[in-house]
Amino acid sequence: MTLILNTWIFEQAVAQGTSQVDLVNRVARLGADGIEVRREYFTDLPTETQAIHRAAQNTGLVVNYSVPDDLFTDTGQLNPKLPMYFAEGQAMxxxxxKFNTGHFDRFTGDLATALSRLPLDQIELNVENDQTAVSGTVPALKTFLEAVRQQTSANVGYVYDLGNWAFTHGDAQASAQALAxxxxxxxxxxxxxxxxxxxxxxxxxxGIYDWRHLLTYLPHDVDFALEYPMASDQQIAQQIQVFRQGVGD
Known part of the structure; x- marks a missing residue:
């Protein structure tokens, strides 16, 4: 399995001016397999995306990209900003x-045609359960993911975000079983x-979740990410150890 560190972990450092480019080397030193960069943390996006690519190549890290936007707009259209986001991802x-699903419930077009406009042969598209009723429930997510399977051959997956189920009052175990x-x-x-x-x-x-138990309902041959702010590299290293011991890696 692959362990990714989401850069929310370094929230305090980012607030003090540390760039995500610098965090690539820091993640590598901590012993993780990859980094998930957050679009909202960029200050000079064209320059930083290229630099992240070079740093990741030098360290051998996997790079994933978290974009705080919806796949489908309020009117049910495929988000017109998606080609831009994918181009940013290609640069890195x-x-x-990763996106939120958004209003797939209002989409009336041809899903295969819509998704064919994206470079899914190069980058895997994922949707996450967020903290909203629109994109953070099992029925909303499963409706989209099942439509993708039935109507397309697109490279699309799902991100199971454990902590977010608390905010939508969802059942984390039932959700894991349904979306596994x-x-x-x-x-x-x-x-x-x-x-x-x-x-x-x-x-x-x-916290309220027995994460080890919940992982028994989910696949293990996938990317995992730690995604919560921590105070020091010592704490991050300790949490990496907790994770690796917990999954038997």
Missing amino acids: GIRKI PYTHYIHLKNTQAVAGKLVTTDDLDT
Whole structure:
């Protein structure tokens, strides 16, 4: 299995001016297999995407790309910004790109034709359960993913985001069982209630989820990502160890 570090982990460093280019080498030193860069963290996107590609080639890291946008617009159209996002991904040499599904429920076109406009022979498209009713429920996700399977041969998968199920009041285990056949990528983080408000914790073993048990319902031959802010490289290394021991790697 492949372990990715999502750059949300380094939220504090990014806020202080560290670029995602610099984080590539840091992720490599921590012993992960890859990095998932976040589009909202770029400050000079054309320059940084090229630099990330070079740094990843030098370190041998896999690069995945998280884009905070929807695959389908409010009117049900395929997002016109997708070619731009994929071009950014190509500049970085990414393996996977991730979106929210958006309003596939309003899509009325030909899905195979729509997706054929994207370079899915080079980059795998994934959708994630987010924290909304539109894109964060099993029926919404399964409807899209099943349509892709039935109507196209497109390279499309699903990102199971553990922590997000708490925010949509979903059943994490039932969701894992329902969506396992489509799961190509797993984002791990835990969640707990603090003063009546749900928050993401900085420790896989702190929170409402028994992540080890939940992983028994999901495939293991996929990319995994840790995705929660941590205070230090020492803590990140410790959490990597927790993950690797937990999955028997």
